[in-house]
Amino acid sequence: MNDNEHVLSSTGLSTQCIHGGERPDPLTGASSPNLVMSSTFTVDEPVGFSANALTDAAPFVYTRWGNPTVQQLERKLALLESGPDCQCFASGMGAASATFLSLLETGDHLVLSDTCYAGIAEFARHGLPRYGIEVSAVDTSDVRAVEDALRDDTRLVWIETPANPILKLSDIEAISKLAHDAGALLAVDSTFATPVATKPLLRGADLVMHSLTKYLGGHGDALGGAVIGPSDIIGRLRREAAIHHGGVLSPFNAWLILRGIATLKLRMAAHQSNALSVARFLEDHPAVKRVLYPGLPSHPQHDLAKTQMENFSGMVSFQVDDGAAISRKMMSSLEVIHYAVSLGHHRSLVYWLDTNELNENSFQFDSTGLARYREFAGDGIFRLSVGLEDAEDIQADLDRVLPG
Numbered sequence: 001m002n003d004n005e006h007v008l009s010s011t012g013l014s015t016q017c018i019h020g021g022e023r024p025d026p027l028t029g030a031s032s033p034n035l036v037m038s039s040t041f042t043v044d045e046p047v048g049f050s051a052n053a054l055t056d057a058a059p060f061v062y063t064r065w066g067n068p069t070v071q072q073l074e075r076k077l078a079l080l081e082s083g084p085d086c087q088c089f090a091s092g093m094g095a096a097s098a099t100f101l102s103l104l105e106t107g108d109h110l111v112l113s114d115t116c117y118a119g120i121a122e123f124a125r126h127g128l129p130r131y132g133i134e135v136s137a138v139d140t141s142d143v144r145a146v147e148d149a150l151r152d153d154t155r156l157v158w159i160e161t162p163a164n165p166i167l168k169l170s171d172i173e174a175i176s177k178l179a180h181d182a183g184a185l186l187a188v189d190s191t192f193a194t195p196v197a198t199k200p201l202l203r204g205a206d207l208v209m210h211s212l213t214k215y216l217g218g219h220g221d222a223l224g225g226a227v228i229g230p231s232d233i234i235g236r237l238r239r240e241a242a243i244h245h246g247g248v249l250s251p252f253n254a255w256l257i258l259r260g261i262a263t264l265k266l267r268m269a270a271h272q273s274n275a276l277s278v279a280r281f282l283e284d285h286p287a288v289k290r291v292l293y294p295g296l297p298s299h300p301q302h303d304l305a306k307t308q309m310e311n312f313s314g315m316v317s318f319q320v321d322d323g324a325a326i327s328r329k330m331m332s333s334l335e336v337i338h339y340a341v342s343l344g345h346h347r348s349l350v351y352w353l354d355t356n357e358l359n360e361n362s363f364q365f366d367s368t369g370l371a372r373y374r375e376f377a378g379d380g381i382f383r384l385s386v387g388l389e390d391a392e393d394i395q396a397d398l399d400r401v402l403p404g
C-alpha cells in the first residue's frame, strides 16, 4: 500500500490519474516516478525462488515477478478501476490470454461476445478448444442470448463494451447478475470505455481488462495490457501467467503508460467532444450511409450508453458504399488522419473493415449472427479513432476522401 492510497481512494479521477500509485522517491525526493530498468534486485535475506513463495510482503527479486515502476502502474490502475489488485502484461492480448488460460481448464465452458477484438475472437474460438475448453459466441448486447447460453459448466463470461468494431454495448449490470446466478465470473474488456467512462467492477463485474496500448497509454508508443480484480484471482494471474508464461510488461513501457494516464481524463473529454462533432459531420455527409457512435441519439443503444458510460469515448464507425476503393484513396490522400490500425492515440487513425473478410477470419458468425452484424456494418465499415487534432481539420481530411 502506498502511504497516500487511503487519501486517494476518495479523491476525484483526475487526481487519481496523476497521483495514484506514485509518491516521491524516498531516497532522492524525485517528484516524478523513477524508471527502474533493473532485471534483478539485491536481497539482504534469503527469498524463496518459486512463484508460490511470492507474497505481497516479498521484496523485489526479479522483474518478471515484480518491478517498482510496473508496480506503480498496477497500483494506479487498481485505484482507477476501484479494484483491489492489478497485474500488467506485455500487451492487451497478453492480459486476455492470461485470463483465459489461468481461469479455465479442460471441461469448462466460456461465453464470449460474438463481436469483439479480432485477436480475442480468434484465440478463444481456435486456441481454447485445443485445451478442451468449449466456447459459445453469443450476441451479448442481447441479455436474453446470454441467459440462454449459460450452463452449469460455464466458468467465465467475457464481454467487450463498447465492442470492436461496431460499437455495440453490453449491459454489465444485467449480465453480471446472470453470470453470478450461474456460478460464473464476468470479465469485461473495457479498452474502448476506459475508467473515465465506465467502471465495470462497480457494476458487478469480477474482472476488468484493458489494452493499455490504446487510450490509457494514449500516445501510440507503448504496448501493454492489464487485468484488475480481486487479490486471489490477480495473485493466480501473477503466479501462473506472469511468472510462468512470462509475458510481463517492460518497465520502460510502464513508465510511458504512467505518464500517459496522467492526462487521461482531459484527453477523454477532448476525444469525446471531437468524436461527437466528427460523428455529426459524417451523419450529414451524403456519401455516408450510417454512423455508429454511442453518444449519438441514432445509436440503437443510446439509452444504455447514457446509463453505463459517463463519457462516450472517441471511437466512431461509419458505413459507405465501395469502402475498399475509398480506403485506397485514404491511403494516398489523407493529410491529418493516419490510415492505420489501433486506436486511442492522440493522432486520428482510420481503417476499413470488410464484413466478409472479418467474418471469415475472425468472427465466423452463423447466419443469424452475420445478419445481425450486417445490420450495423453492412458490407463493411470504417473504424475511426478520433484523435486530439482540431475537429475541423479531421473533418476536412475526411471530406477530401469521401465521394460527393
Ligand SMILES: *Cc1c(COP(=O)(O)O)cnc(C)c1O
Binding pocket: 091, 092, 093, 094, 117, 119, 120, 160, 164, 189, 191, 192, 211, 212, 213, 214, 223, 224, 225
Ligand atoms: C487492441 C485491443 C486488444 C488487444 O490489445 P493489444 O495491446 O494490441 O494486445 C484487446 N481488446 C481491445 C478492445 C482492443 O482494442
